[in-house]
Amino acid sequence: MTTSNPFPLPAVAWSRPLGLGWSDPYRVRYASNLDDGPHHGMPLGGFGAGCIGRSPAGDFNLWHLDGGEHCFRSLPACQFSLFEQVAGEAPQAYGLGTPEPNSSSLSTWQWYPPSTPDRSTGVYQALYPRSSYTYDGVFRSALTCTQFSPILPHNYEDTSFPLGVFDWVVHNPLDRPVTLSILLTWHNSAGWFTNTRKSPDIEIRDDGSPVYDYQSAWGQSEGNVNHSLTTDQGMGLVLDGNRHPGSTAAPQEGEGQWAIATANPRHPSPDFPQDAEIFSHSRWDPQGDGGELWQTFSRDGSLVNLADGGPAAAGEQVAVALAVRFTVNPGQTVRVPFALAWDFPVTEFAQGVTYYRRYCDRWGRDGRNAWAIACHGLQQRDQWQQQIAQWQDPIVGRSDWPDAFKMALFNELYLLTQGGSLWSAASAADPVGQFGVLECLDYAWYESLDVRLYGSFGLLTHWPDLEKSVMRAFARAIAQADDRPRVIGYYVTQGQGQVLAPRKVTNATPHDLGAPNEHPWEKTNYTAYQDCNLWKDLASDFVLQVYRDFYLTGSQDLAFVADCWPAVVAALTYLKGFDQDGDGIPENSGAPDQTFDDWRLRGISAYCGGLWLAALEAALALGQVLKTANLPLDSVNAAALEPTLAQFRTWLTQAKPLYHATLWNGQFYSLDSESGSDVVMADQLCGQFYARLLGLPDVVPEDCGRSALATVYDACFLKFHNGQFGAANGLRPDGSPLNPQDTHPLEVWTGINFGLGAFLLQMGQRDQAFRLTETVIGQIYNNGLQFRTPEAITAVGTFRASHYLRAMAIWAIYVVDQQVNPK
Template identity: 65%
Template sequence: MVMTQFKNGIPACAWNRPIGLGWSQPYTVRYASNIDDGPWHGMPLGGFGAGCIGRSSRGDFNFWHIDGGEHVFQNIPACQFSVFEDAENTKTAYALSTEAPQDGSLKSWKWYPSDTNGTYHALYPRSWFVYEHQTKVQLSCTQFSPIWANNYKESSYPVAVFVWKATNRTEAPVTISIMLTWQNMVGWFTNASKSPEIVLRDDGSPVYEYQPRLNESKDNYNFIVENTDKIGCVLARSGIVTPTEEGEGEWCIATSKQPGVEVFYHTRFNPVGTGEDVWNSFASDGSLPNILDATPADHTEQVGTALAVRITLQPGQTLEIPFTLAWNFPVTEFAEGVKYYRRYTDFFGRSGKSAWAIASTALDEYQQWWRQIEAWQQPILDRQDLPDWFKMALFNELYDLTAGGTLWSAATDIDRYGQFAVLECLDYRWYESLDVRLYGSFGLLMLFPELEKAVIRAFARAIPNSDDRTRVIGYYYVIGAESPLAIRKAKNATPHDLGAPNEHVWEKTNYTAYQDCNLWKDLGSDFVLQVYRDFILTGGSDFKFLEECWDSVVCTLHYLKGFDLDNDGIPENSGAPDQTFDDWRLQGVSAYCGGLWLSALQAAISMGTILKIADAALDTPELDESINTFQSWLEQSLPVYQAKLWNGQYYRLDSGSGSDVVMADQLCGQFYARLLGLPDIVPIECAHSALKTVYEACFLKFNDGKFGAANGLKADGSPENPKATHPLEVWTGINFGLAAFLVQMGMKDEAFKLTEAVVQQVYSNGLQFRTPEAITASGTFRACVYLRAMAIWGIYLTMNQSISIS
């Protein structure tokens, strides 16, 4: 076997970009109301559901998801690493960001030049800065958090590790110092408005204003903590005994004590002043004045803290200097009074006084964590049948498990791994949209199956519930029509999502109001397929999980069958956008929803049969009746689907609109049937013909295959309606799902050509670590940090299935 190639100890497949190099024409938002923070996004740091931070390729910390489900993108300049070097009678010092503050603060600091003086690399959950030309020593920083597959403990920790490596390549001693400064932001990341007003945005999406308490630092103070082998500074707020409110807690920066290494500190500098209170001494000799000042800030002040480590390296000597950054905000609050403890509190307690313990644990264990990450990634990195760009995207698309406004609650007797949820995206800020996760949950399923099943259990619990509150539908607002009032959640309807961070996630579902999701024709099937998928692909032995979901499987299929108005066996689409392509009107039996229905019936029959065998207590007349009912529906539906939709080359969009468009995802149901070992829902020769037509019409003939596959074009590659939205967009996750289907059908080369086109667009045009739902050929995007893009793990899954079958 050819082992992974490395450069500077970094896997060659890692995404890389010169430090500080901008983008000449990055993608911009399609709609002005959508979030567009610009291209300066780096790999996020932090555990799942613990809050996270991001550091971009120019070196600034600018991404703050500390409050569950809420987004702040802003450079905090005083949160920064700096380097001092005394070599060959020349002293240099830089703050290691190429972005100087725009407000004139920290003007005494010297900022790192951006003219090709190093490279940033990222392969989630690891990233690296390799610095060049500006120092005599060879200098790099490795960043990571303790995330690896099947790890339900450390993956929840609110911590980032920074391992600095300095090597003296000269023939004389060199003194070097690394400084970490951090602003005390305790209390900043919570909504000042506990009950924000919900309004409809111009794209019909419900939104509310998040008002973080940025710069409200009254009573914040910093103090040193140390023991025989570590030293740190805790950033706290006076008056907090045990946190009961969101935003209450601590930060901590820490480093190890080592022989021959000096550690300096300053616990109270002004992070919005000139910065000379730390910079003058640091730039002079790499030291700090060792000021211990725990005076709380008054209402006009900001306070920062600093740690610096200094060492003189002999010729040829190498030293590793670890820093850790921890944050401890144990409470996450949704609507006022609706509070949960985060998962990591199961291991560090709920006192809010554990930031030092977390940072200290990281210093003790980071080398072991690193080995665990390597052991997880290495088998994939060593595979010769996977190109480097695919390995890069495969791991980096997992960034959303950290950055996606992720929630992970503490364990309970009912949920022994806690409850888990990831936002659909930053623009559509509600959790675990079921239609989106049909593809987007493959990564979670394959790597953290217990969290995946926790999400599906939450849907199963929600299906029997109802919420009769009425509301207007945003779609009608967009098209300028009067909206009918729709109830929020119908009994036995599968909800679209698990709620939003301003209400009560997991309990108040169906937050989105763009469409009436009670009328959607894919959600029930999506739920059934994901239940069976999660059972089969996690070993086929968790019968308790299957049993927990079974009643909801039965209820939702009966609910969905209620839309079969002509009693031909298949629920009809209504002519409104009533499925995941929620700007796309389908009429009658549709290829997309109808195919999912057929596969869901097959999955339900298989589940019922398994339960009969697994538990005699479940082998009841009611269970038999459900299986027989689903079997009769299936037998009726299969010939109808083929007769109404097959046109001899591909499957029609639907039976009622007269459209001749080739829908890229027309056979999602067939893909799922084969994925789960169920019988084909269409003749295999028809599936091959349809897939070949999709590949040619939607991908090759759409801008010469440069962008990926558009959702729907005519067979000649022309648009049915040049003004349409969804049909002419390239959806990243749908493309990865389509590629998985291509692999499944023996078209691996075509799958990789399609996937590479999409990956190229994302990672070459400033969309890295904010992968959107949709891109267009005009260089615009919609809905960043999107859940569905983790569908790239579906490609990897189908490759492994094909290997095991062969």
């Protein structure tokens, strides 16, 4: 028998007293944007498999099981409960979610008391992909439940599994035996997670972004059935949808099953309680008072064993229950595992556009494999926890990194599961499948290229093949065209009426890879807030990410370079077309035409111009790779290679001195060449950062870069509310705003700040880098924004665009640290 938890979460994990409310959390800036409140916890589920979230209060409340769609509401019957009786004392039993249901359902249940500011009843901890609940001061036993999914770096199979594992560790510190029973109940929601509006209407919101009406089949359970199963690998229940058991038809979106399982006492692990009794109840009413379970469970920890496979009638819903009862002797510690799996293999976008999920490559496509997945989780749970610890321990053990940074490094990866992520089954064209994460849930389109310039470092570091699959999708899309006109939302917000623009111009680099209501990867440029065909950063962003993904993965993947090279040439050539005066640098038009899409830049801009210079350097490096490859690369026009590189050199030679001469003001680089603004743009030298990251020549003289960075740190961070919030995007050198009513300049963008932290570290400003980074982390994790990190926060306690992709830029700090301070 084990004497302690063999896989405790490290002390750096984010923690919160169980069920403790938030007195003054951040609130959403725009009324139409998403604000589900602060009760968010770590998600369970593999990449692209759909996921569920469980809050620090213990309730399951987030359901991202329809690819790209968001559903946030608590299901009280999806819950752990616990019975305890110390020998010679009265028993006690609680449902372990601290909030009571809002309706009259489960009214017979007693709910675990939440923590208060004066009394903690336990602690929630999270270090993605593991989180834990430790219960204290209510039960006499020492109880911890660790939950996780097998999110494993460089593992392209297990990381896709639709699975959560719950590892209960129970210790008896008393001098008398204790009888306990752990109950897992689950609501059969098979069939709920699909859009019942197959042709959703699209409209422009008050913030100018397009949105469509999504309506799930929530609560539609007619025909759903449950049944018990016992195998050598486990005991538990399967919750099926309303498909006929003998049907061979391919499942539709939402069709499939759930499974819950625990160990079979006949084949236990060494630390499973030897006297364990398993109780299984296959059909009860989750909308009723719950008495059919609670009457016996609260009395002695048992359930009435019931094997009722009757289907749910119209208007009826059904749930299941699985309990493990056992005795723990004085001083003894036991472990009790549970697994929760789901198998909903199909994602449908526009009506008739369907993909199978990546996990189907291992588990099949018929939607009847939840039990096998759950049992596999029980068998592999210790191996997976060991692998997660081996991944995390070297980072957690870094004494030169702040604990908050180490915590946020892992927890910000949550978005790869929770961010509406897609991961399709493999194909000949895409051997690891196609991957995508939404920009955010408010701006619901995939892999926004300007945002992932910052936010893709986590994916690149741990799953580089998925990162390259995204860039190959952009490369394929650049040559495509879509002439359909659509309304540009920005002009609607400005009161200028319906300004129309074509969706996608040939050779324009697309902003994104499409949206969940259309056909991701095929129909790109979904966003209509601005005309992205006119943006001056996207082509540069594409080229820099292609070279980055090659360079930072060992500079060996020549096939990747060859696949992307034609798009590199097309993208830069298209962008050069915006160089109206032929001086070598494309000019910004005065409309917001870059990632700061509420911010007007005119003429040569520090941001876009610097990216352009770095992208030309990256393109020259890519071309040199192809010149010396000496391999049959069918996609490369060898005869055109040298003339193309000569053209790029000419542009670079012309542009580089002009950029510095035009924008350098003796202290920092001016916002642009035509507005006359004296604003210090926080991200003015993103191009310089990328050039140094990739071992390319500097975009600006080093002393000028250092001066500009010091000015940004002082004006945008230290002088912005005394450094309490992070760096605002743009302030005057004295820290004052150009316009107090500005939007983007006065916001603190979490991902831009993490990018600045990486730049500071790159330039040897280690203390400043971590001071800035820790400040932003504190704003997120101390104000109810955990596991829904926004794009932007403000100094008045509001946020915009939660669940945002750019925040994974925190991994850029890790990457830079490996370069400047390798261990």
